[in-house]
Amino acid sequence: MNETAHVDSFAKDNLPPREQWPTLVFELPELQYPPRVNCAVELLDKMVENGFADKPAVCNRTVAWTYRALLENANRIAAVLQDDMKLVPGNRVLLRGANHPMLAAAILGVWKAGCIAVPTMPLLRAKELSVIIDKAQVGAALCASELKEEMALAREQSPVLRQVMYYGGTQGALEQAMASKSGVFRSVDTSAEDVCLIGFTSGTTGRPKGTMHFHRDILAVCDCFPRSTLQSSADDVFIGTPPLAFTFGLGGLLLFPLRVGASTILLEKLTPETLMQAIQEFRPTVCFTAPTFYRQMAPLASKYDINSLKKTVSAGEALPTATRDAWQRATGISMIDGIGATEMLHIFISAAGDAVRPGATGKPIPGYRACILDDDSRPAGPGVVGRLAVMGPTGCRYLADPRQADYVHDGWNLTGDAFEMDADGYFWYRARTDDMIISAGYNIAGPEVEDALLKHEAVAECAVIGVPDDERGQIVKAFVVLKPGIEPGDATTKQLQEFVKQSIAPYKYPRAIEYRDSLPRTETGKLQRFKLREQAT
Template sequence: MRDRFVEDRLPPPDQLPEFRFDLPEVRYPDRLNAAAELLKGGTPGALAIVNDHGRWTYADLDAFSGRIARLLVEEEGLVPGNRVLLRGPNGYTMFAVWLGVLKAGGVVVATMPLLRPGEVATVIERAQISHAIVDSRFIGDFREAVDQTHFVKHIIKYDGDYEHGDLETRTASLAPLPPVDTHRDDPALIAFTSGTTGVPKGCVQFHRDILAPCDTFAKHLVGPKAGDVFMTSAPMAFTFGLGVTLMFPLRFGAAAATIEQATPPKMVEAMVKHGVTHLGTAPTAYKAMLSQPGLDDALKSLRYCISAGEHLPEATWRAWHERTGIAITDGIGSTEMMHIFVSAAGDDVRPGSTGKAVPGYTATILDDAGNSLEEGEGRLAIRGPTGCRYLDDERQAKYVENGWNITGDTYRRDADGYYWYLARSDDMIVSSGYNIGAPEVENALLAHPAVTECAVIGVTCPERGQKVKAFIVLAAFAEPSAELTEKLQSFVKNQIAPYKYPREIEYVDALPKTATGKLQRSVLRNH
């Protein structure tokens, strides 16, 4: 028996990108299970995961994930293709759960811990989640989300990495389940990303798509090996965080150091404590860490830095390099493409440039007519072993054009094939590595009685790359004030994930619109 919900909602063949398997490394056998393949990377006794709660080997991780798979299949009725929602911070148990779902043939749907119940409910509805495994610290919000939906039938709680929750108790006496015999093109995960309309897009990735970033970007630009310790600030619901903290180290026999509170001070502290050699985070975090007193101690082990999530300013790259001697590897990736597809490392880095196409990928610049440009400015387009497959979403036709994945970024390509970021091509706001859809923030503001109309844009911010700014037309009874601004900001934080709130609010008498009533965001950007 197989649940074909995901397969039945994949884009039609004529809307799929062209997949390229030019590298021998990405020509995978027909039958493979990504979890089993990742766990082959390390020897059984080697360190796999370390954090403030303990240290776990590859054997520990393999056995625990296998017991979780058996629990799901034999006691919770999971059949291959069922969607399993994961809710909780990065950690040993969460990573074992992720692997266990894949071993059982399920489809992982990880969620960011910051999401509010309404946002989680949307994910549940879109993916028709049947099972959920939730950190007990998040169970209250999660049950609120479940109450708004009609799909989740099986909920299992765990207790962080303290190892005494329901999941740990129920799996303690079980024998590990051997990985299900999955096809390389069986769906393995759905990663949700906020679109410019605020409606989440579910990006479907197959088992082979999980391995591809390891065997392209990680192998050719990062070069992980046994003894390395990787850490990232990003939750595993972001495929950037999933790659740096779980996929890359496991594929090459290295270890992952996990951290729940990924503030710059906490990251530096964890780097020192766990001997982190490879760090992945956003440019704003690198800039903030420069002023942390413990950085010198962290540099005793740190050798490699990866930046993604937003454009890496040249000034930040140079400041970090001058202070640490480490040349940050910048990169652009997307949830649709699973991970980074344009980057440069080591001596190939040109400060301010994102880099060149990662081995295994082809990049180009398209003009408005869809023609490739050898040099010049235009839309960044990508082909490679991974590509966009939206779950039942008409926006597929916009992301894929003539076989190319259109990332939504405007870039300049120089004569040497280096790509230089110019701007987002749409209304997405990228702040501290988070993608924020302007209309989602607008909808939250409009729910407040004092707001008659509003428009949200991203404005340049030295600390975050961009910050959310709202222009608001107030109701007749309301008056602009600092107190009202604080109330509106708090209101938004309670409606949607807190990082999406408008950090700047400007009160206006009217919003600029076209003759047909369409909002002119360009006028606001030039305000």
């Protein structure tokens, strides 16, 4: 490893041993990075130097920053982290906020200061935040003022979080601190293999896994999918729904546009209707969102002027052929489908234009390889359904987690998806290979929802699975055994649903609840979720 710039060695100390890393492949000439690189410098400073200073970079309805303005704001935030908060390279910084230019500047500022960004979903509750804070030993946070309540509760639960600075609203302490900074900052000279991002994803048990990514990884995903498949350029304007806390959103709505000198529209709390309105208003050329949104947007297309759109990217869950067809009929746009993973940082299988084969996700994008492993963990030929295995310039490195050995096998990344490859090398999604529920692009761990339900005084037992749904791909369904004396019915269902919404992120609540007298178990007492899945299909 190149000499680290990190004074705080926590990340390096908690990387998995090198022998447990996946094989990394850097076959493309554009993936040859120098041993020392700071990704924020590449995405901002160098773009300003190369003539993009006055080009629009990020905006919403109240803020419009050029590349120069975004650079200066990121520099001011980096100076606040270094001078006011006394952070040193390698410290972790929790980031809390809806999609907004300030959140974009905060992420970039963290990287410029040589610190490690830990973005979190705005909907997470204090309990979920505290798990992330403790796991990553996060000592500082930058948080949007409207999310102060849960942030304050998380801070109470996690003493390791010593300082929080809020931005926005009437409590904009971060903006006040930034006002005293010059807008010039000497970015930390980081190693290409210094960790700069810890993205958390829930596993099948609900225990979150921290995925560790280097400065080099940030650039690598920018130089693969957007270059070869999306073919984005400086003339593009990006828009979409995924939060910057998702690597899907971080790439599609911030990293990819900055890498080519394009512009991005960062809006929060979008619905299918308001996204269509925003497309009409801002005239974007590229849209990133989940199949659920495209399904709901297709019948609205005739009501809005969206002819600026040239490319639409779908990821986060499997894209049904019916959704792809409905979108193309309504808009004339051929959908770009893709599969990625938080562990891999972004999309690694996709297809666009004439290369699209409806129903298939696509082929490995340039820079990545993929194969199907059979039951004996050997590469299988066409027509075999097995575990998807991927290899490329990015790969899984979990933060101090024994599950690293489950994800990496003989150098391959095992994504947890079952796929089939056809004779032409196209990959076709078949199912998840674990208990993860993917609903409207959100990853939801069934056992985490079970844990929340079991805390309600009326629940004796429960099991949670994902069941097919036309609108959301899957929905969370709970099978509940009530305690004696509790009557099932609509009132009980609503009570349980509201209880879950208050204890974990609201999007995880069970949209369907079925009451049972008992649940299927083995002789040793283990819950047999597969029987519930069989009964639900």
